[in-house]
Amino acid sequence: YSNIVPKLDWMQTTFDLNQIQLVAVVNKQMTLLGVNLDKTLVPGVAFWKECFNDRTDAEAMAEIIRKPRELAQSNKRLQKRSALFKERGIPLKRLWGKATYTDGKLDTWMERHCGESLNSTE
Numbered sequence: 001y002s003n004i005v006p007k008l009d010w011m012q013t014t015f016d017l018n019q020i021q022l023v024a025v026v027n028k029q030m031t032l033l034g035v036n037l038d039k040t041l042v043p044g045v046a047f048w049k050e051c052f053n054d055r056t057d058a059e060a061m062a063e064i065i066r067k068p069r070e071l072a073q074s075n076k077r078l079q080k081r082s083a084l085f086k087e088r089g090i091p092l093k094r095l096w097g098k099a100t101y102t103d104g105k106l107d108t109w110m111e112r113h114c115g116e117s118l119n120s121t122e
Helices: 004-014 019-028 037-051 057-066 075-087 103-114
Strands: none
Touching (some): 004 037, 037 057
16 A cells, blocks of 8 residues: 555556546556556656657646556566567657557567568567
């Protein structure tokens, strides 16, 4: 319980949510309560804000909280995936919405969008 309160406070403050909105976000993605605040949530928001740097902060934050599952990705996983996108010249913004993809599904998606398999470099 003591780990959950700081996460809830952080989410409410960071995304300017009222209590009803906060409950809706948590109900939509319960895993947010299980992930690390310092190693997952905070760097995740920074990562996605940078990807949406063509939008205002308010617009970026509204988009980020719209898909809370994206915030549950570990920073290590995000960095690995972003490196693959950068390597193939795919804009990082296209990584948005891919949290549900397994590595195999992401490989298939990238094949369709850049014409080569991730495995071809191994």
